[in-house]
Amino acid sequence: MTDLLVTGVAGFIGSNFVYHYLRRYPDDTIIGIDALTYAGNLENLASLPEKEKTRFRFVKADITDRQAIENIFRKHPVEGIIHFAAESHVDRSIHDPGSFLRTNVLGTGNLLDQARKYLKGGQFLQVSTDEVYGTLGATGSFSESTPLDPHSPYSASKASADLLVKAYFDTYGLPVFITRCSNNYGPYQFPEKLIPLIIRNALNHQPLPVYGDGRQVRDWLYVDDHCNAIDLVYRKGTPGGIYNIGGNNEWENIEIVKLIISLLQEETGDLGINESLIRHVQDRPGHDRRYAIDSTKIRSELGWKPEISFPDGIRSTIKWYLTHRDWVEHVISGEYQLFYQENYGARLG
Numbered sequence: 001m002t003d004l005l006v007t008g009v010a011g012f013i014g015s016n017f018v019y020h021y022l023r024r025y026p027d028d029t030i031i032g033i034d035a036l037t038y039a040g041n042l043e044n045l046a047s048l049p050e051k052e053k054t055r056f057r058f059v060k061a062d063i064t065d066r067q068a069i070e071n072i073f074r075k076h077p078v079e080g081i082i083h084f085a086a087e088s089h090v091d092r093s094i095h096d097p098g099s100f101l102r103t104n105v106l107g108t109g110n111l112l113d114q115a116r117k118y119l120k121g122g123q124f125l126q127v128s129t130d131e132v133y134g135t136l137g138a139t140g141s142f143s144e145s146t147p148l149d150p151h152s153p154y155s156a157s158k159a160s161a162d163l164l165v166k167a168y169f170d171t172y173g174l175p176v177f178i179t180r181c182s183n184n185y186g187p188y189q190f191p192e193k194l195i196p197l198i199i200r201n202a203l204n205h206q207p208l209p210v211y212g213d214g215r216q217v218r219d220w221l222y223v224d225d226h227c228n229a230i231d232l233v234y235r236k237g238t239p240g241g242i243y244n245i246g247g248n249n250e251w252e253n254i255e256i257v258k259l260i261i262s263l264l265q266e267e268t269g270d271l272g273i274n275e276s277l278i279r280h281v282q283d284r285p286g287h288d289r290r291y292a293i294d295s296t297k298i299r300s301e302l303g304w305k306p307e308i309s310f311p312d313g314i315r316s317t318i319k320w321y322l323t324h325r326d327w328v329e330h331v332i333s334g335e336y337q338l339f340y341q342e343n344y345g346a347r348l349g
């Protein structure tokens with residue numbers, strides 16, 4: 001029996017993918033690895049049904065650790081790799097680019113090396129991001145042939161990793177895929193990203209930080225639709241292919257913040273949650289103005305489309321955070337608090 005190796009399983013999208021995959025394929029097994037950084041929490045996987053837990057094995061490992069990764073390949077026959085593990089937050093990458101280079105570039109390089117040695121025809125899917133394309137003006141969208149033009153240390157490290165993945169296809173014939181998705185939202189997203197951060201602060205009547213004028217645009221996709229797309233590319237995609245994934249769902253940040261306020265007010269009846277909490281704060285350096293994805297290729301070649309409408313997805317996400325307030329407080333205890341106090345404390349006053 002072979003396992004699918006999934007990296008970053010204790011993070012936001014990785015944990016959602018484990019739920020998705022074990023539910024959909026009742027005979028398949030996953031070996032999940034994660035270094036359990038501040039963003040990785042095994043509690044994210046605690047709701048796996050008992051039957052599915054038996055098909056999931058967790059190994060704590062850092063993807064940059066050559067020996068640890070090699071040991072996994074030696075011990076467990078691996079049929080393929082879905083690679084989510086990364087440092088993923090742009091603001092952190094501005095303060096500590098080194099950890100992004102280490103995990104996102106060197107870690108991906110290490111995995112590729114081991115994959116080349118041990119995979120024996122198995123496939124490697126690199127979960128990348130639309131941020132590698134840089135920024136758009138008021139119109140247009142990113143296609144798979146848009147030139148790479150990353151602006152943050154985060155997106156530059158992801159673009160670098162993508163180039164390594166491509167090189168392993170071109171040089172060694174490793175069957176790889178690269179997926180580039182727009183911003184995700186949904187359960188288990190660490191509350192340093194826009195949507196869960198705004199939900200948490202609003203519930204606590206704390207200031208809601210909006211960077212600059214708040215008119216930056218992101219294309220939001222429900223996390224399960226992203227998982228579906230990854231699954232489809234892994235099973236039916238063309239090796240060496242790049243697939244853009246997006247929801248055709250563009251929102252200005254300020255409008256998302258206002259929407260969350262109104263939905264939270266509706267769900268809780270708490271009038272203290274209102275727009276007076278909004279604070280325009282200093283803009284993020286190198287802030288990309290607009291992202292929009294042209295996902296024609298995955299739609300026409302693989303028949304993918306988003307299943308969850310934004311009104312449904314955002315409401316169910318808000319309900320999830322309302323019923324998981326303990327989870328939120330638990331995952332942000334410790335290191336997160338310190339980081340934000342040191343780097344953003346002043347902004348929120």
Ligand code: NAD
Pocket residue numbers: 007008009010011012013014033034035036037038039040041061062063064083084085086087088089103107127128129130158180181182183184185190
């Ligand atoms: P996340 O930060 O929630 O999770 C990342 C996980 O990787 C964490 O569990 C962390 O512990 C683990 N990790 C970090 N460094 C590691 C290391 N050296 N070794 C092993 N594990 C390590 O991130 P996410 O939002 O779930 O993103 C997952 C992937 O999807 C990333 O590659 C990201 O670039 C990509 N992506 C994210 C979005 C988004 O909107 N969140 C959109 C497109 C693509």
Ligand code: TYD
Pocket residue numbers: 089090091183192193194195197209210211214216217218253284
């Ligand atoms: P984020 O969730 O960090 O994702 P990304 O930077 O990868 O797109 O941020 C989404 C958008 O929201 C981005 O334009 C930055 C902005 N933002 C705020 O205005 N305030 C915040 O507190 C955060 C975290 C983000």
